Amino acid sequence: MKRADVRVVTPVLLGLVAVSAIGLAAPDYWVFLSTSAAINALIALSVGVVYGRAGMVALCPMAFAGIGAWTTGWLNLHMELPFLLEMLLGALAAVPVGVAIGLPALRLRGINLAVATLAFGGAVAVVVFDRGFPGANDQRPVVRPDVAHSTTGYFFLSVSVLAVAGLLLARANRGRVGAGWMVVRDSERATAALGHSVVTTKLLAFAVSAFLAGLGGALLSGQLGILSGVSFLPYASMVVFTAAVAFGAVHLEGAVLAGVAAVILPEILRQLALPQDIAAGLFAVAAIQALAGGEGGIAGGLRAKFSRNTTTALVTAVPTRDAGAPTPAPQRARQATSELRVRGVGVTYGTVRALDGVDLLVRAGTVHGLIGPNGAGKSTLIDVISGFVVSTNGEIHLEGKPVTGLSAHKRARRGIRRSFQQGRVSPSLTIFQYLALSSRGTVDHRLIGELLDAFGCPPQSTTIGTLDVGTRRLVEVAATLVSRPRVALLDEPAAGLAAEESARLGSVIAELPERFGCSVLLVEHDIEMVSACCDEITALDFGRVIASGSPQAVLRDPAVMRAYLSGAADAAEMVI
Structure with missing residues (x-):
């Protein structure tokens, strides 16, 4: 295993050990909240792809999550498939929708793209989710797999899915796929000059983002059993987006922080009998602060602060000939071709x-x-x-x-x-x-x-x-x-x-x-x-x-x- 991989795998393994302790020792209510945090982290990770990596403002992550949840619920009630396969199919169902909503990103930028994706999220909520989720009318809940039937078991399933998704995404980010997203974010002309299609690069970012959000929605269907469209309204997408930007969900640890904050902060406000809107306001302020401070949010700032790799800029002259008088042009034989x-x-x-x-x-x-x-x-x-x-x-x-x-x-x-x-x-x-x-x-x-x-x-x-x-x-x-x-x-x-x-x-x-x-x-x-x-x-x-x-x-x-x-x-x- 490469050293870069070790640096990523080690903290994830330590995190799994920590959350395992929570799952074994905490009361069921807090385990349930921790499961919600893991699912929200997965959806925040989807924002980290399309916005943090590829630089496109998409305000509809919960619409993708809702599609994944709806599909998983329908499969669970009508088909006899393994639950993990139902989750995978639910996540895949969100992919073509993600590609379709990614098409305007080929023409729109900034606030125009944000408005278009927000409108899409609202349209999905009205057309699809308002009609109800599978099993909601006759109170038939989604059946969990036997190994994750308990609250603690489902917590471990959710954390495991988050860890695997995070590791695979981290590996992709270190390769050509992630580098392509970063380049298209900074310059579409540079992307094309490197031989990469701007269209393919952008749509791939939307497809991966939709898959991750759809996977989060699939997990949410198993956690709650019976769903309603309230969980997937555009307002919920705004909360997830601002939390993801504020905490830097472009990194796995930033997504985890965003997921924890999105769940724990509202719970604290509830126990203090304070309005839930305060959480969204705090996320918005933190997101603005993160944008003013540069890319990466809180997680990016922590990485920069504690990074051991303090590379300094070096101005190195090209080690060739002496640069006194101009060198005569080389006498190469001209070719006829x-x-x-x-x-x-x-x-x-x-x-x-x-x-x-x-x-x-x-x-x-x-x-x-x-x-x-x-x-x-x-x-x-x-x-x-x-x-x-x-x-x-x-x-x-x-x-x-x-x-x-x-x-x-x-x-x-x-x-x-x-x-x-x-x-x-x-x-x-x-x-x-x-x-x-x-x-x-x-x-x-x-x-x-x-x-x-x-x-x-x-x-x-x-x-x-x-x-x-x-x-x-x-x-x-x-x-x-x-x-x-x-x-x-x-x-x-x-x-x-x-x-x-x-x-x-x-x-x-x-x-x-x-x-x-x-x-x-x-x-x-x-x-x-x-x-x-x-x-x-x-x-x-x-x-x-x-x-x-x-x-x-x-x-x-x-x-x-x-x-x-x-x-x-x-x-x-x-x-x-």
Whole structure:
């Protein structure tokens, strides 16, 4: 078992021992409340997936729980199935509903999505739950399994289900699935650039969230026996959501704290003869405080405070050649085959032509520079090639095959990977998680180590949020290469780097085709770096190609000098 797994399993096992003591020693009433806390924790865990991980505000967890409870109750009364199978089927029944309500998340954001999901929860409560749950009219309760027939036995069943669900989810969160959720939360464009479908990633988060909430509802049907729609009203969803956000249900311990608070606090208010609305108000205040303090809620704060892994940001220079004078461009033999060909590409925004009939050829095994003044259309061309902007005309071919109509994530899977001018690396991930998410197929640990070594990045376990801006850019460039793409589109990778670091980065980029087997299209304002590492250069101005050829020829071209300097007096500075 890996060390990371041990760190998760150990506290869960200790928690099971503790709750076992409660189940054996406590009166039945408190055991019943503890069971309710475990079930609420499971539903809070579902909020941790769709909101805490994937960043989507869904205010209908109790609607999913109600569907799971209704289905489990119906199966229990009409079918002779094992209770655990009935629970599983009840949870699965909530999944397609979760996917259906997740579809608006592909278009809606923030408060609009929150209102849509809250309205959905209200509609389910009116259409489904108001008609009654199976067995409610004739007072036929859900029959528990023999091993969990007693209050204590059902408590152990509920805690066990919570523990298993929490462990499986923790494992998923440490893998590509969880990393994908975190990246789509921070940047949908980065998700697609890594070769992952934004649609699939979001809908998977809703499906898993609905399953967990449905599982909680299935347990609730066995605990209460006879259900009413009052337990699944939108108000109950709001309480669960605010508690989950406040305590940080993105972590298992945060979900447990949310479940305990959602049950124990109302009980305390009841014994003090105080209004139950106070609990919802306190949760709301705590949730606002948690949002103001950053992600993770109370559990995230405790993890940050007591974490033994105090990784500090390291600024490590790329260990390659000496960065004195610019390194001459490598003398690679040009290949007749083209890796990437752009023909007649145009992009129009209203009356403005951002690109006008652009032709570009990136030969296999070469580094091709793309230069031009601000507003020339360089980043727009990168967006068109990578699939984030649809061209009004023109064609794009990769290895002779058209990719013009493909979406961004499909182009990434075909072998077109890119970095961004503004950093879009998810700060919550470790370097290894980010590069593993960008990998294609099985994670190549040797290649990841080689890339991080080549770019002088910190250890793989370092959290990206602790890195300085320049080092984050290097990690992002490394992520474009870990899938062994056919073409790497690097959009100003030297931004944020000092002159010495920029020169060293240029040396590494020059070696990428030979070392990692890919062609490179480099967009960069650092002319010295471009001339040092590129085999060919294309210059743009006002969306048109004004020069293309060898670095020496392009940089001496009068049209290029005028575009950069608007006069011949200072143009000699560009002559290399």
